[in-house]
Amino acid sequence: MHQPHEWWRGAAIYQIYVRSFADADGDGVGDLAGVRSRLPYLAELGVDALWFTPWYASPMADGGYDVADYRAIHPAFGSLREAEKLISEALASGIRTIVDIVPNHVSDRHRWFQEALAAGPGSPERDRFWFREGRGARGELPPNNWMSQFGGSAWTRVPDGQWYLHRFASAQPDLNWQHPEVRREHEEVLRFWFDRGAAGVRIDSAAEVVKDPALPDLVDGAVPHPYLDRDEIHEVYRDWRKVAESYTPPRALIGEVWLPDPERFARYLRPDELHTAFNFGFLTCPWDAVRLREAITTTLSVHTSVGAPATWVLANHDVTRTVTRYGRADTGFDFAAKTHGTPTDLALGTRRARAAALLSLALPGSVYLYQGEELGLPEVEDLPYSVIEDPMFHRTQGADPGRDGCRVPLPWSGDAPPFGFGPEGTRPWLPQPAAWSAMTAQRQVADRDSMLSLYRTALRLRRSEIALGDGQMTWLPSGPQVLAFTRDAGFGCVVNLGAEPAPLPPHRQVLLSSAQLRDGQLPTDTAVWLRLP
Numbered sequence: 001m002h003q004p005h006e007w008w009r010g011a012a013i014y015q016i017y018v019r020s021f022a023d024a025d026g027d028g029v030g031d032l033a034g035v036r037s038r039l040p041y042l043a044e045l046g047v048d049a050l051w052f053t054p055w056y057a058s059p060m061a062d063g064g065y066d067v068a069d070y071r072a073i074h075p076a077f078g079s080l081r082e083a084e085k086l087i088s089e090a091l092a093s094g095i096r097t098i099v100d101i102v103p104n105h106v107s108d109r110h111r112w113f114q115e116a117l118a119a120g121p122g123s124p125e126r127d128r129f130w131f132r133e134g135r136g137a138r139g140e141l142p143p144n145n146w147m148s149q150f151g152g153s154a155w156t157r158v159p160d161g162q163w164y165l166h167r168f169a170s171a172q173p174d175l176n177w178q179h180p181e182v183r184r185e186h187e188e189v190l191r192f193w194f195d196r197g198a199a200g201v202r203i204d205s206a207a208e209v210v211k212d213p214a215l216p217d218l219v220d221g222a223v224p225h226p227y228l229d230r231d232e233i234h235e236v237y238r239d240w241r242k243v244a245e246s247y248t249p250p251r252a253l254i255g256e257v258w259l260p261d262p263e264r265f266a267r268y269l270r271p272d273e274l275h276t277a278f279n280f281g282f283l284t285c286p287w288d289a290v291r292l293r294e295a296i297t298t299t300l301s302v303h304t305s306v307g308a309p310a311t312w313v314l315a316n317h318d319v320t321r322t323v324t325r326y327g328r329a330d331t332g333f334d335f336a337a338k339t340h341g342t343p344t345d346l347a348l349g350t351r352r353a354r355a356a357a358l359l360s361l362a363l364p365g366s367v368y369l370y371q372g373e374e375l376g377l378p379e380v381e382d383l384p385y386s387v388i389e390d391p392m393f394h395r396t397q398g399a400d401p402g403r404d405g406c407r408v409p410l411p412w413s414g415d416a417p418p419f420g421f422g423p424e425g426t427r428p429w430l431p432q433p434a435a436w437s438a439m440t441a442q443r444q445v446a447d448r449d450s451m452l453s454l455y456r457t458a459l460r461l462r463r464s465e466i467a468l469g470d471g472q473m474t475w476l477p478s479g480p481q482v483l484a485f486t487r488d489a490g491f492g493c494v495v496n497l498g499a500e501p502a503p504l505p506p507h508r509q510v511l512l513s514s515a516q517l518r519d520g521q522l523p524t525d526t527a528v529w530l531r532l533p
Contacts, residue, residue, distance in 0.1 A: 007250030008200060008275055008366060010469025011048040012459055013098065015370045017317045018055050018077050019063070019429060020409040023422030028429045030421070032078035032086050032410065035168035038412075039093050041441065045374065046459030048098040050204050051254075053317055055083065059109050061171035062150075062391055063317075064405070065204060066107035070189045087197040103186055103236075104205045105172040113173050121162050125183030128182055129156075129173050130165035132215065138278065139163075145217045146227070151395035161424035165215075167208060167227065171390040177236060185279050190243050190251075200244075206268065206277070207257050208235055229264055237273040244275075252276070254311075254362040269308035276366060279311045283319065286332040287525075289481045289497040296363065296483075302474070303365070309470050310365035314356055315373050321406045324379035326352035338463040340381040340401040350376050351525045354454055354514035355495055356529035359483065361458050362493035364473050369455070372410050375439050376451035379405045380430075387430055408432055458513055459477050461529065465511075467491035476505060482522075492530040496522040507532055 022034030032055065040307030042050065057072040064074065073083050087097045106113060114127050118124040121133075132143040134157065142155035143163055148170075156170040165174045173314035176180050188203060190214040210233040212226040224230055239254065244251040255277040260266045262281075268274050285295045303310045314322045319333050327349025328342050351374060360367050383404055388394075409428040412420030416431045419440055438442075444452035462468045467487035476484040481498030484505065492510075496502040501521035509531035517522055522528055 007048060007096065008252040008254070010471075011096075011366045012046065012361070012462060013049045013051050013366060013368050014042060014045070015051045015053070015316060015368060017053050017063075017371060017407055020421075021371055021414065023412070023418075023426055023428070026423040026426045027076065028422065028427045029076045031076065032073070032082040034422075036082075036086050036089055039090055042090075042095060043093040045456055046463060047095060047369065049098055049199060050090060051368070052099040054100045054102060058304050059107055059171065060389070061107065061402075062169050063389070065102050066105070066109075066169065066172045067102055068107040068109045069111075070101075071192055080388035084196050091197060093153040097197065098200045098202050098252070099193050099198045100204060101186070101189065101201045102204040103175070103177070103209050104172045105166065105168060108171045108173055117158060120160055126162075126165045128176055128179050130176055130211065130215065131162045132165075134163050135163070139223065144215050146215075147218075148395065150391045157178070163397070167205075169395070171391075174211070176207075177233075178213060183236065184522060185237065187239065189244050190240060192253050193245050194244070197246040198251065200254060203274070204256050205258075206237075206255035206274070206290075207233065207259055209236060211489060227292075229259055234267065234270075234273060238266065239361050239508055241274070246454050254278070262298055266302045266306050266308075269303065269306045271307060274348065275436040276309055276311050278313060278368070282360075283313050283315070284333040285358070286327050286330070287497060289483055289495075292359075292497070293475075297475075300364065310363065311368060312365060313368040313370075314353070314360055314370070315370045315406070316525075317370065317407055318403050319406065320358065320380040321377055322353040322373060323349040323376050324381075325349065326356070336401075340405070344378075346378055348525070350379070350451070351515060352464070354451060355525055357451075357455060358458060358512065358514050358529060359493065359495050361462050361489075362468065362485075362488070362527075362529060364469075364471050366470070370406075372406075373409075374446060374452050374455040375410070375441060377408075377436070377439060380408045380433060381405055383408075403440060404430060411436040411440040413440050452511075453513065458529075461511060465489070465491055478502075486532060492532045494522055494530065495527040495528065496524055499524055504528065504530065505532070 017205040019030045022029045022038050023030050024033035057069040057074050059065050069379030073080050091527045115124040116389045133139050135141040139161055142153050146154040148154045150169050154167050157163050198347040207229045211228045216226050244253055253274045253328050255268055257268050258280050281295045285291050299310045324344050327345040338407050344412045383532050390404045392400045408430045415437045418426040418428050421428050444450035467489040473487050474486045478484040483495040484500050486492045501523050507530040511529040512527040514518050515526040
């Protein structure tokens with residue numbers, strides 16, 4: 001039996017993208033006061049914790065992931081006092097808070113980077129970053145061939161002729177984690193938020209932090225990789241674990257770790273490093289029974305090997321919304337293949353998303369729910385170019401559609417924008433589709449068959465069923481297009497991904513189904529929770 005302070009092993013965690021959640025002051029941008037006003041909704045939904053994407057002072061060159069000051073709140077979101085009240089009020093409602101930490105880089109407006117620019121080449125201030133001379137006769141070429149994840153070179157030249165490294169946007173200079181001051185500052189930031197009641201941190205791009213100091217050109221298949229998953233990175237997280245465990249109760253460390261190698265992934269979850277890490281193998285998996293079974297089995301095996309709980313997530317602020325993705329011919333997710341305008345059957349996608357919700361909530365471990373997924377919101381693919389802010393869109397001249405389509409502000413109530421996102425007359429920072437009038441939280445609460453009602457019922461059952469959350473599972477015999485498994489205490493989950501109805505195993509009670517059962521059969525693209533004999 002796990003201790004209460006290990007809540008993260010089986011928690012249902014709700015991701016809040018603050019700009020798009022709720023706007024209390026009517027400026028079109030979501031804020032912390034808006035979140036506070038919706039705490040009753042979140043408590044009624046039944047989540048255990050809130051993960052906030054960065055709410056810090058930032059120029060917003062990358063939606064807040066370009067942090068200028070970790071000890072200040074972005075003025076559009078509120079104040080540090082507002083954040084402290086939110087953490088406290090959420091906890092009073094039984095909901096913990098997880099804050100986002102971005103160790104790979106800071107904003108180019110951060111005090112350190114401004115000091116580095118002013119100090120010039122060879123200065124100690126530049127040692128906190130990766131400043132280098134360029135190649136070529138006059139240093140006119142970047143120091144190496146590394147590319148930005150947002151398109152183009154990972155290097156930008158400054159007026160004095162040197163170049164600085166940024167694996168993301170040029171407004172996000174990478175930090176040098178060999179520098180002791182960089183390590184010390186981040187440990188102090190952890191303490192700053194833990195002291196204010198944060199129950200844990202989510203670590204952005206957790207496997208990219210450490211670089212080869214020689215900064216060699218990237219060669220396909222190079223081992224070790226010059227900037228991804230380097231062995232030295234584990235020293236950083238062992239130190240962070242010591243900070244987290246110096247608190248009572250201990251704080252949780254949650255990593256964003258995109259790695260194809262399960263064994264390398266598991267290294268981050270050893271008992272003296274991170275507590276959990278996002279499961280991207282499951283998130284990116286197509287709606288296919290064989291592939292999903294493999295992803296689930298591999299995930300559980302990898303996590304068992306290091307004694308860590310698995311995590312399950314269907315969507316987040318970076319990926320195509322679930323009902324849109326599952327309604328396409330290609331139901332997987334790949335950043336490189338992401339495009340708008342692909343034909344989508346939203347009715348089919350919604351049906352599959354409902355089944356996937358019950359699947360993910362029944363699996364062992366913790367589960368993450370991105371805001372708006374409980375409303376069944378689709379990706380918004382017709383945003384005017386003039387309103388798109390995502391640097392992935394702009395640095396690729398639109399070849400990459402970017403991520404703003406999953407970040408459109410939520411519809412809470414009413415028949416027209418802003419749908420209760422802000423006071424009447426508010427103009428949200430991204431326009432909401434008129435069709436969302438049928439998908440508001442207010443309308444779905446009153447509809448027992450809505451996506452919101454499904455999530456609320458499932459999360460309530462997840463809390464009351466002792467078999468759910470962290471623990472064991474066993475696959476049941478089933479057809480090749482059916483996923484069927486049992487948890488302890490006679491709980492079963494069956495998901496039919498085939499083209500024909502599937503028989504249900506012997507059971508005493510149907511607890512919940514994602515669609516209407518027919519003649520004791522499980523329809524296609526449907527999941528059911530059962531009380532087994």
